[in-house]
Amino acid sequence: MSSSAPKVLEVRDLKVSFTVDTGRLFRHDYHTIKAVDGVSFDVHRGEILGIVGESGCGKSTLARAILGLVKAEAGEVAWLGQDLLSLDEEAFRKKRRDIQMVFQDPSGSLDPRMTVGEIIAEPLRTFHPHMSELQVAERVRGMMQMVGLLPDQINRYPHEFSGGQCQRVGIARALVVNPQLVVCDEPVSALDVSIQAQIVNLLKDLQKKLNLSLIFIAHDLSVVRHVSDRVMVMYLGQVMELADRDQIYLEPKHPYTQALIESVPIPDPVLERARARRALQGDIPSPLHPPTGCVFSTRCPFADAMCVQKRPSLEATAQGSQVACHHFRELTERQASLEAAQSADQAGEAEHG
Ligand SMILES: Nc1ncnc2c1ncn2[C@@H]1O[C@H](COP(=O)(O)OP(=O)(O)O)[C@@H](O)[C@H]1O
Ligand code: SF4
Ligand SMILES: [Mg+2]
Incomplete structure (x- = not known):
């Protein structure tokens, strides 16, 4: 991919809230959870956008809002330039063919009473009602082969498959109608670590082969590292940073992104101690009572009065990324001079030692 490819999806200032009742028995106590709170981003043709953030930060709600599975209260979702949120149900349903979803829990998201052949064929029957039985079966077998399943297993039931195989069924079902964008919501989180790489590689291969755009959601930066062209980091319903993959991993600018990267352990005690200073402190705040000002302020070592x-x-940086932090410029400069001083020290030590 490159960001010079045309945009297929444009999301602007999207907001989704839920009202929850935390009262007991006869006393109601209603609260609003801003699950997605003013999120903006684009997806380009043939691009893989990774979306990362701790559990509860609004990743699934964002994905579901894009597909119209949950109602957005404000903002825009435009597909190939056309606003989806203002479409009526029938028009939206037709567009939905272009955008498909792969769910987190592969076994739980497949209907146990249907054979895998019926499961994969279901979207075909919805979007191509005139296809003959023979054509449907042929297409389903072709999809099974494409995702690494044996076409002979077409009449088996989900419970006869492993978690990884069920996710392959989920992927075949998403791809059977030739979508242009596939939203994968933590597609490997429920799988054994040994299987995760196979499914990630499968998605990456299919993306390349079919020139798909992919949104790949994960709660962990390490999973999206190898697949994403760009990465968007979310925290409590908001975007903290959006940058090219290498920039996010090598030069993270937002204190939260830095903390996420620091929290991946490395086997070197000295480096590990230095990193611990920047690692993530405390728990994620309750979405019922989010912090004022910057939502990350309660865990940020650099928070000051303005932050609260x-x-x-979300501001553009000189490198073309976007960061939501009042102080990212000073912090970046400070980090650069710290690194310069460290390397001067090391050079001095080498000369004298
Ligand atoms: N249907 C719902 N009703 C009430 N609250 C919800 C609902 N779905 C999600 N939430 C809340 O919205 C927030 C974001 O959830 P979610 O989008 O599932 O996050 P993630 O996928 O990042 O773990 C959480 O606080 C969650 O409890
Ligand atoms: S705005 Fe302030 S609290 Fe938020 S990330 Fe930046 S420095 Fe930390
Ligand atoms: Mg989720």
């Missing part, structure tokens, strides 16, 4: 008062907007 004012929400930072």
